[in-house]
Amino acid sequence: MRSDGKQRAPWGLKLAAGLGLAFMHLPIALIFVYAFTTEDKSYQWPPPGFTLKWLEVTWNRPDVWEALKLSLQTATVSTLIAMVLGTLCAAAVSRTKFFGRETISLLVILPIALPGIITGIALRSAFSIADIPFSIWTIILGHATFCVVVVYNNAVARFRRTSGSLVEASMDLGANSFQTFRHVILPNIGTALLAGGMLAFALSFDEVIVTTFTAGQQSTLPIWMLEELVRPRQRPVTNVVAMVVVLVTVLPILAAYYLTRDGDQVAGSGK
Amino acid sequence: MTTAVSFAKVSRHFGAVRAVDDVDLSIAEGEFFAMLGPSGSGKTTCLRLIAGFEQPTSGHIEIFGTTVEHVPPYRRNVNTVFQDYALFPHMNIIDNVAYGLMIRGMNKADRHAAANEALELVALPGYGERRPGQLSGGQRQRVALARALVNKPKVLLLDEPLGALDLKLREQMQEELKTLQRKLGITFVFVTHDQGEALSMADRVAVFNDGKIQQVGSPQDIYQRPQSRFVADFVGSSNVLEPDFVKQLTGKESFASLRPEAIRIVAADGHSATVTGNSYLGGNTRITLALGDIRISALIPADQNVPETGSTIQISWQESDLHLMEGAQ
Numbered sequence: 001m002r003s004d005g006k007q008r009a010p011w012g013l014k015l016a017a018g019l020g021l022a023f024m025h026l027p028i029a030l031i032f033v034y035a036f037t038t039e040d041k042s043y044q045w046p047p048p049g050f051t052l053k054w055l056e057v058t059w060n061r062p063d064v065w066e067a068l069k070l071s072l073q074t075a076t077v078s079t080l081i082a083m084v085l086g087t088l089c090a091a092a093v094s095r096t097k098f099f100g101r102e103t104i105s106l107l108v109i110l111p112i113a114l115p116g117i118i119t120g121i122a123l124r125s126a127f128s129i130a131d132i133p134f135s136i137w138t139i140i141l142g143h144a145t146f147c148v149v150v151v152y153n154n155a156v157a158r159f160r161r162t163s164g165s166l167v168e169a170s171m172d173l174g175a176n177s178f179q180t181f182r183h184v185i186l187p188n189i190g191t192a193l194l195a196g197g198m199l200a201f202a203l204s205f206d207e208v209i210v211t212t213f214t215a216g217q218q219s220t221l222p223i224w225m226l227e228e229l230v231r232p233r234q235r236p237v238t239n240v241v242a243m244v245v246v247l248v249t250v251l252p253i254l255a256a257y258y259l260t261r262d263g264d265q266v267a268g269s270g271k
Numbered sequence: 272m273t274t275a276v277s278f279a280k281v282s283r284h285f286g287a288v289r290a291v292d293d294v295d296l297s298i299a300e301g302e303f304f305a306m307l308g309p310s311g312s313g314k315t316t317c318l319r320l321i322a323g324f325e326q327p328t329s330g331h332i333e334i335f336g337t338t339v340e341h342v343p344p345y346r347r348n349v350n351t352v353f354q355d356y357a358l359f360p361h362m363n364i365i366d367n368v369a370y371g372l373m374i375r376g377m378n379k380a381d382r383h384a385a386a387n388e389a390l391e392l393v394a395l396p397g398y399g400e401r402r403p404g405q406l407s408g409g410q411r412q413r414v415a416l417a418r419a420l421v422n423k424p425k426v427l428l429l430d431e432p433l434g435a436l437d438l439k440l441r442e443q444m445q446e447e448l449k450t451l452q453r454k455l456g457i458t459f460v461f462v463t464h465d466q467g468e469a470l471s472m473a474d475r476v477a478v479f480n481d482g483k484i485q486q487v488g489s490p491q492d493i494y495q496r497p498q499s500r501f502v503a504d505f506v507g508s509s510n511v512l513e514p515d516f517v518k519q520l521t522g523k524e525s526f527a528s529l530r531p532e533a534i535r536i537v538a539a540d541g542h543s544a545t546v547t548g549n550s551y552l553g554g555n556t557r558i559t560l561a562l563g564d565i566r567i568s569a570l571i572p573a574d575q576n577v578p579e580t581g582s583t584i585q586i587s588w589q590e591s592d593l594h595l596m597e598g599a600q
Binding site for chain 2: 163165166168169170171172173174175176179183184187188
């Protein structure tokens with residue numbers, strides 16, 4: 001057995017790891033750099049000059065604000081739906097035994113395993129068969145399918161670690177179902193729910209594929225960016241927006257990571 | 272004497288499994304009552320029926336004269352000490368103990384005072400600020416006890432509460448539980464698979480097997496006068512003698528039980544038996560004997576010589592130690 005755990009890695013390995021990380025993260029840094037370039041037709045390297053004017057231009061573009069608003073609304077509502085349904089489903093699956101329990105568990109997780117394009121096409125044809133016009137609710141419905149999974153996975157893992165006799169102990173000591181949920185269940189699954197909710201929010205906020213099929217003429221922020229890339233007009237505006245999106249999605253994911261670090265799971269973060 | 276808990280023809284079936292089958296039971300107020308049996312014998316289900324976590328499939332349960340079918344656990348004046356203690360991991364000890372009082376709406380100062388008193392009762396004063404994870408198994412057990420007792424239940428249910436403790440701690444807790452019960456005068460219903468525990472603590476013992484009560488009685492009754500082969504064998508591993516052998520000894524054709532410690536090695540005029548094996552138990556040695564084709568075991572105290580395996584010895588017992596189990600099958 002090696003007694004010192006602080007064995008140093010050979011410099012070759014360090015270099016390879018550094019190059020790998022750079023390969024993954026430098027393109028993101030480039031996006032940030034181009035948000036401040038003075039040239040707005042093509043991405044010219046090196047940038048001829050730097051300016052802060054694109055921040056102001058972006059601020060004054062109403063289409064950016066509309067897309068941002070739609071994205072925030074969609075992400076918020078789908079996250080809320082996912083938190084309620086995901087928790088209830090996790091509670092049912094981990095607390096009780098009933099016919100078809102494994103099937104339900106599988107069906108809930110399936111949307112995250114399915115390619116987004118399948119979910120998207122399926123929902124689109126369902127909406128058109130049922131004659132449902134596109135609205136913010138069709139986008140929310142699409143997003144909720146995979147947001148539920150994230151919350152469900154986090155909640156199920158936590159429920160499994162929470163001893164079932166805690167609920168019985170609470171009832172034994174005089175608490176009814178509501179009091180037991182409020183004083184025992186919620187404090188025990190709270191951080192898992194928060195982490196699941198944040199991941200769900202981040203997933204919904206930058207989702208493109210399912211949204212493409214369920215949005216109709218509406219543009220969420222990622223859809224708006226995609227359209228901007230095709231029609232070049234004040235290109236660095238896209239970069240400014242991208243920068244904001246990165247910040248908005250990275251923060252909740254980091255927070256979710258720190259909240260569940262002591263636990264054993266950040267489940268379902270792979271979509 | 273008031274009846275604390277009564278079962279009338281109570282059954283609890285899970286599908287085809289008869290966990291509790293047609294049980295009649297009456298537990299007196301202030302009694303220390305033990306439910307003893309192997310795992311799967313229905314004793315824990317009986318406890319859960321009293322607590323309200325299970326509903327009887329048929330039959331009738333009363334607690335202090337009140338019918339409790341359809342009364343949920345949180346409306347029963349009964350508290351449980353769980354096998355795994357079930358302390359709330361997100362609360363410190365004082366809030367754990369005060370939980371029942373908090374639910375009842377008692378203000379913080381009063382319930383913390385009551386919880387501190389309960390912690391003193393179980394010899395854990397000053398532990399209020401700690402978390403359950405920072406306590407040892409024995410300490411957690413005491414907290415679980417305090418959390419139940421602080422509500423002043425009419426009946427305290429204990430589900431194998433000493434199972435997870437080491438031997439020395441277990442013996443100490445047995446003593447303390449008994450003292451506590453005498454002091455508080457609360458009815459204790461104690462589930463265990465350990466016959467030593469049941470015999471040493473309880474006023475009365477019910478022996479369970481296959482969802483049925485085999486025998487109810489004082490520890491002395493159960494140990495010295497078992498009514499069935501199961502009780503004789505399960506409580507203290509008694510030798511169960513077959514009817515034809517008993518007929519040779521007493522003239523009566525019936526099963527009989529004979530305690531291993533009642534058998535003495537004598538110099539002459541006994542039954543001759545061959546020693547077939549031995550196992551050292553510390554305080555004494557258990558030897559197995561063959562009397563012809565009958566196998567019995569005997570306990571040899573530590574201060575006596577253990578006969579060698581394969582040797583033939585003479586054994587004897589007092590006639591009063593041979594307990595006939597008439598009607599047993």
